[in-house]
């Protein structure tokens with residue numbers, strides 16, 4: 034298991050994503066730990082993340098899956114290239130498609146565990162599956178298409 038989340042290696046000038054940017058003070062600060070096979074993340078929803086009494090808002094869960102799956106894709110792509118995360122040339126991805134199945138209501142008040150795996154590693158397209166567990170019960174399952182893009186896409190001056 035990597036000691037540092039992949040998000041620590043995102044360049045400072047672009048690390049402002051609401052979901053996973055370390056420089057977004059109001060963000061969720063989602064962290065992805067990649068062990069070469071599985072990307073793992075944990076998150077404990079706060080009271081404002083409620084959908085209906087006692088259960089987590091699905092949009093929040095989609096956000097967790099989104100950034101964790103993109104983080105898993107980026108970490109796995111560095112691995113596939115035989116390079117350490119954060120080395121140049123930088124590997125960056127955006128979400129092309131996010132498909133979420135809510136299998137059961139997800140309870141508030143417990144830590145959620147996310148496990149993501151690479152289903153397909155292409156030159157540009159990386160397909161990631163992700164399950165969300167609450168107290169060992171899988172409540173949500175998703176598939177994300179991450180698309181590799183040039184890192185200049187994240188910088189305003191590239192417009």
Ligand SMILES: CCCCCCCCCC(=O)SCCNC(=O)CCNC(=O)[C@H](O)C(C)(C)COP(=O)(O)OP(=O)(O)OC[C@H]1O[C@@H](n2cnc3c(N)ncnc32)[C@H](O)[C@@H]1OP(=O)(O)O
Pocket residue numbers: 043044047050053099100103124125126127128129130155156157158178180182187
């Ligand atoms: C280091 C910093 C990292 C920060 C991480 C932040 C994570 C945040 C996660 C997000 O929320 S990102 C924000 C939400 N996403 C976007 O705003 C993306 C908007 N869409 C686009 O910019 C373009 O449509 C996109 C880059 C996704 C694709 O455009 P391209 O013209 O580059 O794609 P192209 O047609 O060349 O297709 C490349 C591959 O991706 C596949 N693909 C492209 N768009 C797809 C799509 N929408 N759904 C499924 N697959 C898609 C396509 O089939 C193809 O697969 P193959 O290589 O296998 O042939």
